[in-house]
Amino acid sequence: MKVLVLNSGSSSIKFQLFEGTGWQVIASGAVSRIGEAEGEVEYTWQVPDGPMQTGRQGIAIPSHQDGIDHIIAGLRAAGVLADLAELAAIGHRVVHGGERFHRPTLVDDAVVEAIREMSALAPLHNPANLDGILVARRLFPQVPSVAVFDTAFHQTMPRTAYRYAIPEYLYTRYRVRRYGFHGTSHHYVGERAAALLGLAFDQCNLITLHLGNGASATAIGAGRSIDTSMGMTPLEGLVMGTRCGDIDPAILFYLADQLGLNEPALDDLLNRQSGLLGLCGVNDMREIQRRAADGDDAAELAIGITAQRIKKYIGAYYAELGRVDAIVFTGGIGENDANIRRRSCAGLENLGIRLDEGANQSSARGERTISAADSRVRVLVIPTNEELAIARQALAAVAAAGGDS
Structure with missing residues (x-):
C-alpha cells in the first residue's frame, strides 16, 4: 500500500509518494506557477531496484486540478503508481486547525467546512490547502483523504500558555490565542529524540x-x-x-x-x-x-x-x-x-x-x-x-x- 502526501500552496503543489511498509520515498516533486502562462512540473522517482530518475516539464497549469492530474499522470508514466487502488490514503498538510482539530482527521464534508472556517485565521494558507483537498476528493473519491494540521500538536498547551492577557471576549468571540505552528515537525523530532534517548x-x-x-x-x-x-x-x-x-x-x-x-x-x-x-x-x-x-x-x-x-x-x-x-x-x-x-x-x-x-x-x-x-x-x-x-x-x-x- 502507498500513501501520497500533498502540500498545496496558492500557486504550487509539492508531493511525495511513500511505499507504506518500509516508508521509502518512491517519488517526489512539485508543480509550480499554477495559474501562470507557463507552469512547471518536476519529478524525482525510483522504480524498484532501478536508478533514481528526474524529469522536468514546462507546461501551462491553469488550476490545482490540472496540477494534481499532472502529478498522477507522471507517477503512472514513471511506473510507481500503476493503479489508484494502490493508494491507501492521501495525506494533506493543513496549516491551521484552530481549537477543533487535535489530531490527524479523515476528511468529510464537515471537516471541509471547518477548514474553510479556519481560513480567517490563516488566510494565506488554509484556502490553498483546502484547494488540494477538494481536488483530491473530487478526482479520487475512493481514496481516503486525511488532513494533518500544523497546529494540532500544540493543542495540549495549558491555558496559561495559550491565552493572551487581553479581554476574554477577544478569545471567546474572535479566537485570539496562541496556536503555534510547525507542530508536525516538533512532534516528529521529539519522537525521534525519545528513541535516541532510549x-x-x-x-x-x-x-x-x-x-x-x-x-x-x-x-x-x-x-x-x-x-x-x-x-x-x-x-x-x-x-x-x-x-x-x-x-x-x-x-x-x-x-x-x-x-x-x-x-x-x-x-x-x-x-x-x-x-x-x-x-x-x-x-x-x-x-x-x-x-x-x-x-x-x-x-x-x-x-x-x-x-x-x-x-x-x-x-x-x-x-x-x-x-x-x-x-x-x-x-x-x-x-x-x-x-x-x-x-x-x-x-x-x-x-x-x-x-x-x-x-x-x-x-x-x-x-x-x-x-x-x-x-x-x-x-x-x-x-x-x-x-x-x-x-x-x-x-x-x-x-x-x-x-x-
Missing part, C-alpha cells in the same frame, strides 16, 4: 528548535507540547528569515503615526521585510555566515540577535519544564549551522548544557549527538521529515477509522 516519548522532557526561514521553539513535557514560541500567527517568537519575531506591539502604533503606514503596509513590513533580511539585507543564513566571516558587522549582528533569542527561549522553557532530557536542533539552519548551535548554547553550562565542539563542527549528517559526554542535557541534531510524519499519521487515521472514507 525513553518512551511520554517520559521525555525536550526543547525542540525548528530553525529555518521560519523558526519556532517548543517545550515538550512528558511527550506533550506545553508551550511554543509562535503565537496566533507565525510572526511571534524567534527571529526568522523575513519575520521579526517578538516585538513590542506599541511599535506598530508608533510606525503608523510616524510613517503613515496602514495595516497592509505594517503586515508587509513585519512579515516580509524584517527578520534576517531587515537586519542585514539577506535572509539566507549561509550567505550571512559568509559575510560575517568577512567582517560584515550587520551580518554579525543578525547572527548574534538570532542566537540570543534562541538562548532566551531555551532558558525560559527549561524553567517551565524543570527537567530537560535533551535539546533538539532541526530545520535547515538547525541541522546544518554549527555556529548558530554553538552560540545558542554558549554560557548555558550551569544548566548542564555543554557541546562537544568536535561533534558540533563535524560534517556528519543524519541523527547525531553533539553534546559533551559529561553534559547533563543531551544536545541532538535530528533532521525533520514532515512529509513522512504526515504519511504515517494519514495511514494511522485511516486504519483507526477502519478504512472508511
